Amino acid sequence: xxxxxxxxxxxxxxxxxxxxxxxxxxxxxxxxxxxxxxxxxxxxxxxxxxxxxxxxxxxxxxxxxxxxxxxxxxxxxxxxxxxxxxxxxxxxxxxxxxxxxxxxxxxxxxxxxxxxxxxxxxxxxxxxxxxxxxxxxxxxxxxxxxxxxxxxxxxxxxxxxxxxxxxxxxxxxxxxxxxxxxxxxxx
Amino acid sequence: xxxxxxxxxxxxxxxxxxxxxxxxxxxxxxxxxxxxxxxxxxxxxxxxxxxxxxxxxxxxxxxxxxxxxxxxxxxxxxxxxxxxxxxxxxxxxxxxxxxxxxxxxxxxxxxxxxxxxxxxxxxxxxxxxxxxxxxxx
Numbered sequence: 351x352x353x354x355x356x357x358x359x360x361x362x363x364x365x366x367x368x369x370x371x372x373x374x375x376x377x378x379x380x381x382x383x384x385x386x387x388x389x390x391x392x393x394x395x396x397x398x399x400x401x402x403x404x405x406x407x408x409x410x411x412x413x414x415x416x417x418x419x420x421x422x423x424x425x426x427x428x429x430x431x432x433x434x435x436x437x438x439x440x441x442x443x444x445x446x447x448x449x450x451x452x453x454x455x456x457x458x459x460x461x462x463x464x465x466x467x468x469x470x471x472x473x474x475x476x477x478x479x480x481x482x483x484x485x486x487x488x489x490x491x492x493x494x495x496x497x498x499x500x501x502x503x504x505x506x507x508x509x510x511x512x513x514x515x516x517x518x519x520x521x522x523x524x525x526x527x528x529x530x531x532x533x534x535x536x537x
Numbered sequence: 538x539x540x541x542x543x544x545x546x547x548x549x550x551x552x553x554x555x556x557x558x559x560x561x562x563x564x565x566x567x568x569x570x571x572x573x574x575x576x577x578x579x580x581x582x583x584x585x586x587x588x589x590x591x592x593x594x595x596x597x598x599x600x601x602x603x604x605x606x607x608x609x610x611x612x613x614x615x616x617x618x619x620x621x622x623x624x625x626x627x628x629x630x631x632x633x634x635x636x637x638x639x640x641x642x643x644x645x646x647x648x649x650x651x652x653x654x655x656x657x658x659x660x661x662x663x664x665x666x667x668x669x670x671x672x673x674x
């Protein structure tokens with residue numbers, strides 16, 4: 351009986367927590383409360399005499415397309431829809447080579463398969479940023495798992511730091527397995 | 538013949554009651570949604586030299602430059618802490634100094650604009666991994 355009550359309380363708490371996580375991710379009323387002023391971000395020193403000259407993130411980021419995770423900005427959309435127009439080179443004549451090539455990672459255990467789109471990545475990066483230091487050119491030649499990614503290796507170099515975090519499972523694991531791969535019914 | 542179904546009790550049934558209550562209470566405390574800026578703190582030398590740590594905001598720079606500008610042309614490795622940067626390099630036009638030269642952006646004489654961090658901050662990338670998992674950050 352006691353256990354039952356505890357379980358019920360636990361269930362309610364988990365539901366509340368999940369609701370908080372779900373609806374708390376994009377509260378419309380608190381649209382601009384994510385981006386703390388620099389003086390309150392616990393990184394910048396409010397006593398710094400030049401702090402008032404620096405731009406506060408809310409000013410730059412609140413006008414960009416929204417996202418439910420990370421720094422709340424959908425940077426890919428911001429770029430695609432011309433909200434921002436960042437330079438691709440400084441000195442050299444670096445050319446943007448957007449590559450339209452998707453790589454499917456089928457070896458993802460019980461999770462949906464991962465589709466890696468080169469397009470969105472090459473809009474920001476050039477080949478040598480990832481190849482071959484982090485990933486071999488040859489598809490599937492580099493073996494890695496979620497443990498490494500959560501440790502900041504491979505995809506985790508950027509995802510979890512400057513790109514959407516690895517807690518956004520379904521944004522990478524977005525290709526459902528065919529029915530043949532469905533788990534067998536237990537009976 | 539019916540198969541015997543083994544029912545395993547969830548692990549929390551064996552825990553003391555106070556522990557479960559404590560766990561539940563922590564769940565109920567609203568956790569603040571922290572922004573993930575990818576701000577990088579540089580404090581390998583700053584504080585030792587009597588300066589505030591440097592705060593590098595990724596968000597500000599990526600609006601103006603694509604990743605590869607700094608992570609290819611300027612030679613910044615894509616790993617916080619992997620770049621060994623001296624003020625002398627910056628004054629020479631390397632790393633940050635490629636833009637922070639009083640031409641593209643403010644020059645290295647404007648100390649407090651970059652050296653704006655709270656004292657005691659550890660070097661590394663902030664915001665970062667929100668999983669609380671085995672991340673290095």
